Amino acid sequence: MTVVKVFVNYKESILNPEAQAIQQALGRLGYDNITQLKVGKSFELTFADGMTREAIEKEVNEISDRMLANYNMENYTYEISESEDLS
Structure with a gap:
């Protein structure tokens, strides 16, 4: 089986605004060294064998x-990996 992880930012x-709010909150907690924070989505797609x-x-x-993704x-980026069928 092939597993593809898709990351959307x-x-x-x-x-x-969500990332900005989190970054500001982290600053208030004393984590001042973060210069950029991104919030996104991830999806994991499993493809049948043979493709x-x-x-x-x-x-x-x-x-x-x-x-x-809204173009x-x-x-978006993605990573493709082979997965062992554990069933």
């Missing part, structure tokens, strides 16, 4: 573009 030019890496990448990009405000 706001683009640099987009204000992220090529190219087919998986194509499908992940389509899914991310159409459903997981006007967000970017």
Whole structure:
């Protein structure tokens, strides 16, 4: 089985009020060394055996573009790994 982890974050030019609030709260708690904090979403997709890496990448990009990330405000990256079936 192939597992793909998709990470979605706001683009640099987009204000992220949740991240700003967390960073300010951390500062009030004494964690002053944090210069940037990002808040995003992550998704884990498990693909059936038999698909090529190219087919998986194509499908992940389509899914991310159409459903997981708002292309006007967000970017996404992903990691592909093989997983042992533990069942």
